[in-house]
Amino acid sequence: MESRTEWTDARLNDLVERLDKTLERLDQDLRELRAELRTEVAALRRDGMVATVALIAAIVGTGVLT
Numbered sequence: 858m859e860s861r862t863e864w865t866d867a868r869l870n871d872l873v874e875r876l877d878k879t880l881e882r883l884d885q886d887l888r889e890l891r892a893e894l895r896t897e898v899a900a901l902r903r904d905g906m907v908a909t910v911a912l913i914a915a916i917v918g919t920g921v922l923t
Contacts, residue, residue, distance in 0.1 A: 916922060
């Protein structure tokens with residue numbers, strides 16, 4: 858009975874180690890995705906601001922508001 862307990866403990870330790878490695882990899886992947894998303898959102902904000910300024914300039918330039 859004791860050998861079975863040792864085998865089970867060893868197997869559980871192996872599974873815990875594999876799980877830890879997998880979670881570390883997932884954590885790193887999420888950090889990389891988060892950084893990429895920040896970059897993309899910042900680019901979208903800049904593009905939106907440029908488009909808004911261009912639209913306002915076009916409206917003012919046509920004299921529609923006067």
